[in-house]
Amino acid sequence: MSGRGVIASAQRVVVKVGSSSLTTMPGGLDVDRLRALVDVLGALRAAGRQVVLVSSGAIAAGLAPLSLTGRPRDLATAQAAASVGQLRLVQTYADAFADHGVTVGQVLLTADDLTRRSHYRNAQQTIERLLALGVLPIVNENDTVATEEIRFGDNDRLAALVAHVAVADALLLLSDVDGVYDGDPRTGPAQLVETVHGPDDLAAVTLGSASRNGVGTGGMATKVEAAFIASAAGVPVVVTSTAQAAAALRGEQVGTLFAATGRRPSARQFWLRYASRPRGRLVLDDGAVRAVRERHASLLAAGISAVTGEFLADDPVELVGLDGVVVARGLVAYDARELPALLGRKTADLDPEHRREVVHRDEMVLVGRRARSAG
Numbered sequence: 001m002s003g004r005g006v007i008a009s010a011q012r013v014v015v016k017v018g019s020s021s022l023t024t025m026p027g028g029l030d031v032d033r034l035r036a037l038v039d040v041l042g043a044l045r046a047a048g049r050q051v052v053l054v055s056s057g058a059i060a061a062g063l064a065p066l067s068l069t070g071r072p073r074d075l076a077t078a079q080a081a082a083s084v085g086q087l088r089l090v091q092t093y094a095d096a097f098a099d100h101g102v103t104v105g106q107v108l109l110t111a112d113d114l115t116r117r118s119h120y121r122n123a124q125q126t127i128e129r130l131l132a133l134g135v136l137p138i139v140n141e142n143d144t145v146a147t148e149e150i151r152f153g154d155n156d157r158l159a160a161l162v163a164h165v166a167v168a169d170a171l172l173l174l175s176d177v178d179g180v181y182d183g184d185p186r187t188g189p190a191q192l193v194e195t196v197h198g199p200d201d202l203a204a205v206t207l208g209s210a211s212r213n214g215v216g217t218g219g220m221a222t223k224v225e226a227a228f229i230a231s232a233a234g235v236p237v238v239v240t241s242t243a244q245a246a247a248a249l250r251g252e253q254v255g256t257l258f259a260a261t262g263r264r265p266s267a268r269q270f271w272l273r274y275a276s277r278p279r280g281r282l283v284l285d286d287g288a289v290r291a292v293r294e295r296h297a298s299l300l301a302a303g304i305s306a307v308t309g310e311f312l313a314d315d316p317v318e319l320v321g322l323d324g325v326v327v328a329r330g331l332v333a334y335d336a337r338e339l340p341a342l343l344g345r346k347t348a349d350l351d352p353e354h355r356r357e358v359v360h361r362d363e364m365v366l367v368g369r370r371a372r373s374a375g
Helices: 004-009 031-046 058-063 075-098 111-115 117-132 155-165 220-232 242-249 267-275 286-295
Strands: 012-017 050-055 104-109 136-141 170-175 237-241 256-258 280-284 304-309 316-321 325-331 364-370
Touching: 004 170, 004 242, 012 031, 012 155, 012 242, 031 050, 031 075, 031 242, 050 075, 050 117, 050 155, 058 075, 075 104, 075 136, 104 117, 111 117, 117 136, 117 155, 117 267, 136 155, 155 170, 155 220, 155 267, 170 220, 170 242, 220 237, 220 256, 237 242, 267 325, 267 364, 280 286, 286 316, 286 325, 286 364
Parallel strands: 012 050, 012 170, 050 136, 104 136, 170 237, 280 316
Antiparallel strands: 237 256, 280 304, 316 325, 325 364
C-alpha cells in the first residue's frame, strides 16, 4: 500500500502538536482547542489504533499563571514556566482523555535521554510497555531541566525520533499551517505541495523559520527536517494543520505527505545516525574513505591519519575525510588514548590485542554532511 492509504491504515501513529495549536497570547492554554484534538485522538483509539502524542505547550501554558506577557528569553524563567505549565498541560489532557475512557502517561525527555544508548533503549521499552497496557503516552521535552546544550530545539525533531523509538507506522506533524507551500501564502499566491518523495522536491521552496504567534519555537523548516528524518527511516509523514487532523488520519488529500523513502533501520543504526552525540573524530585517508563509503568496509587502524576528541571504547565518533566531510558515524572499539600508537599501521604489525577493527562495519552508518568540531 502506498500514498495516503498508508496513513489511513496505520495502526500505531505518532501525533505531534505545536504550541501554536494549543495556546494563545496572552491567554495561555486554550482548553477548547486542546479538547478538540483529544476528541480526534480519542476516536482513533476507539477505532482500535494506538496513539503516541508528542505535545508542546508546557512553557506557553505556564505564562498566564505566572503573569508573564511573552515567552521568556532567559533559561531560568523558561524552566520555571515549564514547571508550572507542564502540570497544567498534562492534567488538562488527562481530564479530556478520561472522557473517552483513555488513560494517559507522561514521558518527559531531554536530548541527553536519546543520545545515550542505554537511555534510548529505556525510552523505547517504556513507551512500548505503556502502549501494551492501553495507555496513551504524552511525550514532551523536559523543559524544566533541559539546558541549551542538551535541547532538541523543537518538538518536531523529537517527534521524528519518537516515531522510530515507538516503531510507529505513521507520523502526523500538526501546527497552524495547512501544509508545505511553494511560497508564503500570507504574502502572495502559493501552491500547496501535496506529496514529497525527497529533498529534491523542495529544492526551490523557501521555508519559514518562526512561529507566527510568538509562543512556539518551531517553523516549517523544522517540520520538513523532521519529516525527512522519519520518511528516510521508513515512516510516512503528513504535515498539516491541527484542524485537519481527523481528515489526515482518514487518509484524505489534506496537508503535505512525505512518502516513506527508505527502509526502517535497526534501532542501533537509527540511533547512530540521528540521536547519538559524537564524542570525537577519526580522520581517514583517501583509501579508507573509499573503503568505508563504497564498500561499507570496517575501519582499520591503517586508514586513520589523526584522532581528535576524548572518548572511550563503544562511544560514537565521526569518521571524517581529509577534505573535512563526514563520511560515517560509528562506535569506536578503542579509547582515544589507545589510538595514536596504532595509526597508519597494518593489522598484521599490531599486537594481538589491537588487531580488531577500530570501527566495525556493523557498528557504522554512512552519512553525508560537513564535519563539526568534536570537543
